[in-house]
Amino acid sequence: MRIVIGYVLAVLAAYLVGCVVVSQGNIASVVALGFDVTLSQRIDSAIHDIANMTPIYLPLIAIAFLIALPVSAWVISRFPHLKRLGYVLGGCVALIAIHVILKTVLGLSGVATTRTLAGLLAQGLAGAIGGYCYYRAITWQRQPSAD
Numbered sequence: 001m002r003i004v005i006g007y008v009l010a011v012l013a014a015y016l017v018g019c020v021v022v023s024q025g026n027i028a029s030v031v032a033l034g035f036d037v038t039l040s041q042r043i044d045s046a047i048h049d050i051a052n053m054t055p056i057y058l059p060l061i062a063i064a065f066l067i068a069l070p071v072s073a074w075v076i077s078r079f080p081h082l083k084r085l086g087y088v089l090g091g092c093v094a095l096i097a098i099h100v101i102l103k104t105v106l107g108l109s110g111v112a113t114t115r116t117l118a119g120l121l122a123q124g125l126a127g128a129i130g131g132y133c134y135y136r137a138i139t140w141q142r143q144p145s146a147d
């Protein structure tokens with residue numbers, strides 16, 4: 001059960017962080033054009049992206065993690081002392097792979113911010129956060145009560 005919960009948490013965390021990174025990256029482009037953007041507009045943009053990227057981006061992340069987490073577990077089985085790092089890197093690679101594969105196979109950047117190295121690495125950070133959430137979920141230990 002922990003694996004399933006961890007998987008769901010990982011996908012949701014990567015999706016939420018990834019969407020916020022996308023919206024803020026897009027806003028950075030608007031600001032670079034000389035427009036002012038308020039904090040309220042930044043928050044509205046992030047909420048809009050989280051709500052509206054779900055049909056396309058969430059399934060891509062779910063599939064990427066469905067591949068990355070078992071592969072990470074296999075690698076970790078050979079290097080068990082690197083469990084945390086393994087899942088963090090697995091999540092990072094998963095999200096970067098989505099965008100590299102889209103660009104290579106379809107010739108397009110599905111997310112505008114991934115056209116730059118910084119944007120691509122920011123998506124990798126979102127995946128790393130998802131991988132860390134997975135690690136925490138599967139290794140979580142309930143503390144015994146003091147009673």
